[in-house]
Amino acid sequence: xxxxxxxLAAVSIALLPLPALAAALEGEAQRQPxxxxxxxxxxxxxxxxxxxxxxxxxxxxxxxxxxxxxxxxSGFQNGLAMAGDYMSAASFLGISAQIFxxxxxxxxxxxxxxxxxxxxxxxxAERLRNLGRFTFADVASYRFAQPPVxxxxxVSTLLVVSxxxxxxxxxxxxxxxxxxxxxYAVAVVIVGALMMLYVLFGGMRATTxxxxxxxxxxxxxxxxxxxxxxxxxxxxxxxxFARAVEVxxxxxxxxxxxxxxxxxxxxxxxxxxxxxxxxxSAISFGLALMLGTAGLPHILMRFFTVPxxxxxxxxxxxATGWIGYFYILTFIIGFGAIVLVGTESSYLDxxxxxxxxxxxxxxxxxxxxxxxxxxxFISAVAFATILAVVAGLTLSAAxxxxxxxxxxxxxxxxxxxxxxxxxxxLTTLALGALAVLLGLLFEKQNVAFMVSxxxxxxxxxxFPVLILSLLWNGCTTRGAAWGGTIGLLTAFVxxxxxxxxxxxxxxxxxxxxxxxxxAIFSVPAGFLxxxxxxxxxxxxxxAVDKAGYPAQRVRAETGIGAFAASDH
Amino acid sequence: MAQxxxxxxxxxxxxxxxxxxVAADPRYARLVARRAxxxxxxxxxxxxxxxxxxxxxxFDKALLGMPIGQGVTSIGIPLGLGLILLAIALTGAYVAHxxxxxxxxxxxxxxxxxxxxRAA
Numbered sequence: 161x162x163x164x165x166x167x168l169a170a171v172s173i174a175l176l177p178l179p180a181l182a183a184a185l186e187g188e189a190q191r192q193p194x195x196x197x198x199x200x201x202x203x204x205x206x207x208x209x210x211x212x213x214x215x216x217x218x219x220x221x222x223x224x225x226x227x228x229x230x231x232x233x234s235g236f237q238n239g240l241a242m243a244g245d246y247m248s249a250a251s252f253l254g255i256s257a258q259i260f261x262x263x264x265x266x267x268x269x270x271x272x273x274x275x276x277x278x279x280x281x282x283x284x285a286e287r288l289r290n291l292g293r294f295t296f297a298d299v300a301s302y303r304f305a306q307p308p309v310x311x312x313x314x315v316s317t318l319l320v321v322s323x324x325x326x327x328x329x330x331x332x333x334x335x336x337x338x339x340x341x342x343x344y345a346v347a348v349v350i351v352g353a354l355m356m357l358y359v360l361f362g363g364m365r366a367t368t369x370x371x372x373x374x375x376x377x378x379x380x381x382x383x384x385x386x387x388x389x390x391x392x393x394x395x396x397x398x399x400x401f402a403r404a405v406e407v408x409x410x411x412x413x414x415x416x417x418x419x420x421x422x423x424x425x426x427x428x429x430x431x432x433x434x435x436x437x438x439x440x441s442a443i444s445f446g447l448a449l450m451l452g453t454a455g456l457p458h459i460l461m462r463f464f465t466v467p468x469x470x471x472x473x474x475x476x477x478x479a480t481g482w483i484g485y486f487y488i489l490t491f492i493i494g495f496g497a498i499v500l501v502g503t504e505s506s507y508l509d510x511x512x513x514x515x516x517x518x519x520x521x522x523x524x525x526x527x528x529x530x531x532x533x534x535x536x537f538i539s540a541v542a543f544a545t546i547l548a549v550v551a552g553l554t555l556s557a558a559x560x561x562x563x564x565x566x567x568x569x570x571x572x573x574x575x576x577x578x579x580x581x582x583x584x585x586l587t588t589l590a591l592g593a594l595a596v597l598l599g600l601l602f603e604k605q606n607v608a609f610m611v612s613x614x615x616x617x618x619x620x621x622x623f624p625v626l627i628l629s630l631l632w633n634g635c636t637t638r639g640a641a642w643g644g645t646i647g648l649l650t651a652f653v654x655x656x657x658x659x660x661x662x663x664x665x666x667x668x669x670x671x672x673x674x675x676x677x678x679a680i681f682s683v684p685a686g687f688l689x690x691x692x693x694x695x696x697x698x699x700x701x702x703a704v705d706k707a708g709y710p711a712q713r714v715r716a717e718t719g720i721g722a723f724a725a726s727d728h
Numbered sequence: 729m730a731q732x733x734x735x736x737x738x739x740x741x742x743x744x745x746x747x748x749x750v751a752a753d754p755r756y757a758r759l760v761a762r763r764a765x766x767x768x769x770x771x772x773x774x775x776x777x778x779x780x781x782x783x784x785x786x787f788d789k790a791l792l793g794m795p796i797g798q799g800v801t802s803i804g805i806p807l808g809l810g811l812i813l814l815a816i817a818l819t820g821a822y823v824a825h826x827x828x829x830x831x832x833x834x835x836x837x838x839x840x841x842x843x844x845x846r847a848a
Binding site: 264267268270271272274275277278279281282283286397398401402405427428430431432433436437438439441442443445446450470473474476477480481484487488491710711713714715717718719720721 | 782785837
């Protein structure tokens with residue numbers, strides 16, 4: 161297997177600078193020249209993580225090793241890994257680019273992505289750890305009939321993960337085309353292959369360490385960028401904002417605006433713009449981000465890698481701290497880009513837009529601050545980020561298939577650890593291939609709506625099922641399985657009917673559902689249907705479900721009988 | 729497999745009796761109620777802080793864009809950054825409180841009912 165790893169690493173390295181492949185895309189304005197520093201940095205990162213994967217592979221024997229790294233991760237490490245799972249390239253490049261364009265609006269995004277974490281801690285974290293073992297379905301189905309609830313959880317996991325995964329793969333392909341000067345298809349294949357290696361051989365242990373390394377690199381790089389921006393401004397935020405307003409005003413003047421208009425446009429970056437148009441969309445968007453965080457399968461899975469509820473709690477504190485800090489840095493980086501990138505003609509094309517596309521603000525800023533070497537570093541970190549997030553997603557989907565569907569639903573809990581492992585590895589292979597295929601298929605699609613769809617699905621299906629099964633004694637098997645499905649479907653259908661999909665993606669004219677996010681309707685739909693179906697449930701199973709609540713509750717609150725940290 | 733282990737942990741005669749004793753202990757009820765109250769209270773704080781912020785964004789963009797004093801920095805900036813810091817601060821407060829009070833009380837309770845091996 162070592163030889164296999166080495167061969168694959170060699171192939172991926174050999175592919176990188178292949179001029180013949182690169183030539184296939186000549187003439188596309190967006191492609192950058194092959195970036196050697198970035199490629200070297202990236203190869204170093206991949207080499208290090210493959211070496212870790214090799215070490216982890218040697219210690220991955222049981223299902224517990226594979227799904228939860230043996231349960232021996234500390235709260236601090238897990239917090240970093242959670243932050244790594246959550247700080248995607250989309251949030252780094254996307255939010256800083258949004259601030260570069262519209263100023264303040266980017267901050268609304270950042271706050272929305274952060275506020276779900278405290279709620280996850282206050283209502284769920286400790287109970288999750290006390291009841292769960294490998295996947296969040298362990299918790300959701302704790303006192304219920306296993307097949308219906310596990311099947312719902314597995315389908316929901318696969319849906320949420322697929323949309324998140326497509327967005328990451330497409331983002332990866334486009335980024336690499338821009339950053340490294342490589343063709344899109346090559347980039348997608350490299351990401352798919354590496355992600356399979358981490359998950360197949362190293363399981364959760366390798367994936368966790370890849371996340372930790374990536375989180376440290378990303379936080380370090382972003383800190384350096386923000387620090388340099390502030391140093392340029394004499395460490396005054398006010399000076400930074402004032403200069404940014406001035407830059408935007410000058411740009412508007414150059415555009416032919418009158419003095420008053422230009423001043424107006426300059427000041428507009430200090431206030432919310434068109435990002436949120438009406439109160440319904442505002443609340444809906446907020447709900448999806450806030451509650452979706454507590455329903456993302458790859459995040460929930462991280463609660464089972466720590467030994468106990470106390471470490472689970474600490475994980476969330478560290479994750480919240482790092483993510484919050486990261487968003488504050490991103491805010492400074494976005495404004496820094498307005499000042500240092502927006503005024504430098506070598507970063508702009510003829511029309512005053514960013515060279516290489518809208519998401520390149522932070523990347524150009526890295527060059528403005530630290531030259532080619534730092535540009536290479538940040539590019540490599542951005543790519544590594546995608547790789548790490550994709551590995552985490554794949555692992556959670558593979559676990560849903562092998563642990564929830566195969567071992568529990570099909571084998572009624574009688575599958576051996578070795579069989580379960582075999583199925584998760586086969587699933588990983590299939591998912592890797594599927595991810596590459598979808599990445600190639602969706603190249604031209606708008607990926608923003610896929611991320612918002614993933615959050616809306618998680619908020620409308622997984623979150624209500626988890627909360628009600630944990631906190632309401634009247635919840636029944638039928639209520640959880642069917643109610644969760646209704647929440648999931650409502651979110652899915654309404655998103656298909658929303659402007660982003662109906663009008664922008666499929667060109668079907670005015671959208672039947674006028675709001676950009678479905679959550680304000682689909683989250684209540686999920687909660688209400690679970691409640692109503694449970695209430696009307698008179699089946700014999702319903703009595704068993706309700707009778708099981710007190711025992712579940714004691715265990716959730718005290719941790720008595722919680723699955724031990726380690727299988728051996 | 730998972731089911732087997734789970735039922736095993738709960739249905740072993742003596743274990744089940746001790747668990748029932750824990751559940752019947754008034755200290756358990758008090759601790760669980762207090763912890764739940766704190767959890768819901770803090771959740772409500774962050775939830776309404778964020779919803780309130782979004783409503784401001786939706787209804788009164790001009791207010792958020794108003795400069796503070798003579799500078800260009802607008803009211804919206806400390807509000808938005810403040811919300812991020814509030815999320816971190818509340819999380820920290822909860823963890824500190826739980827580490828100091830909840831864990832010790834729960835450990836004492838479990839030890840009294842013969843679960844000392846699992847209380848640590």
